[in-house]
Amino acid sequence: MNPAFSVILLTTLIGVGQGLFMAMVGFEQHWIGAQTVMDHGFYIRMDFICLGFLICGLGASFFHLGHPERAWRAVAMWRTSWLSREVIVLPLTMVCIALHALTHMLAPEASGLMGLVGLVCCLALYFVTAMNYICLKFLQEWASPLTFFNFTLLGLASGFTLANALCVGMGTPMDHLYSRWAIVLTVLAAISRSLSLYRNASLRPRSTLQTAIGIKNPSIRQISQGFMGSSFNTREFFHAKNRLFVQSVKWGFILLTFILPCLFLTLDLDPTQASSPGWAWGSFIIQYVGLIGERWFFFAQARHPQNLYYQSTA
Amino acid sequence: MSQLALVIDLNVCVGCQACVTSCKQWNTSGQAVALSDQNPYGADPSGTFFNRVQTYEVGTFPETDTIHFPKSCLHCEEPPCVPVCPTGASYKRKDNGLVLIDYDKCIGCNYCAWACPYGVRELDEKEKVMTKCTLCVDRIEDLSLDETQRKPACVLACPTNARLFGDIHDPESLVSQAIAQNEGYALMPEWGTRPANHYLPRRQASAIDRLLSETTEQQRRVKTPSDSEGQGS
């Protein structure tokens, strides 16, 4: 497939936003129990940052549409379409996050419940986003539960890395809690992503030129795809990058998303000292850049069976 | 419920592209969106077409066949492109099995094109909506046309009658008979899409065919020296 930048931004930005919300709410009780200085202002600020990421992701997705002014129509087919479900769950998650901020302003006793509802929405959003890709069974690289684990773990890892950076930036005492979790989640994401890289490397395409045109002869060569220039089919489904570029993106994202952030976060784990903003922010920024590469590779690696029909211009 | 479809005979298609141009002409001139072209006379021309005729070489020399292979939406009986559409713009008609797109509802998200294994949906660059073969729904249902004209434009245009049109659910129909008698097959059966359009495979060249082609070959060899004499150099 030819990776669309709008979809890369959509999936990575909302992933960070969801992960950040889950990082914050997941430890809400922990902070309250520990009688720390977490005030309501902290949660409200964090909620707004989560919302910012989700809004930017949603905004990016509009650039993918031919008719963004009709986007509202996309809620119609929730019974059959995972994309429609995503279009419903994304704003719902945003509403929950906004309500979570509101409870911290007006009714703190309800904030725990609202946080829990938001948490469920965030998890559901990871699921429906991943299902958009998993359900296309002939895109064999995507059609695996690993796609769900990757989207979720990568989103959580980047969310926790950002939570760490934000807390350090706001000068909030936190005993390296988020950075330790960020390391664990990044390692888990690395395991899951490696498994899918391994799986995809050994995939055998079920469709061949023989099944595509229905002729059993082992030797078939396309002479003409039916036109001399380009078409939607050649633009949308081929990334047209050479092997070196694709391999560089792969090793680049492995370094940036997994290895460097883990290294930076671990170096910063000294229990006698507070975390340094440089390491904390550095880890997040590097990891996010890596995620863009990861998502580019995710799209580029999927070989669409339609490509069998577009091999030669004659 | 009927299921309208095309049956394409690979024995007689000569790759003349008449179906491609007649399709473009008919479908760009109707009430629905025009099928735009980008850069038609420049470098890298591009445009929206519902139907493309491709050419394949099958086998190894000298046992080779040239196959001209027209491809358009196959109006699948289990179309994977329909349930994924978030707006309901893509739908399958219950009465005649046509898979159609409501251009007024389409948001141009491309998801249905991703979900079609056959690469027959094309987003129109100018109109920004998804387009594909309608089997000329606006011809075949137009009762003001003479009955012989109520067929897809490509079927009427084909000079070798390589394109048959009809209801594959009616066992008596021309298309059902053609499929049954000639081992008509569907593309990429591995995905369970059950395409309605079928293809009739090349028949094996008979002994007589072989003999004929060998005789022509011999005649050609005999002729060649005298032919080249006249050409000079």
Ligand code: SF4
């Ligand atoms: S050929 Fe493609 S576009 Fe046409 S019905 Fe089948 S899946 Fe849908």
Ligand code: SF4
């Ligand atoms: S491009 Fe149009 S027809 Fe296709 S899935 Fe999107 S809204 Fe539906």
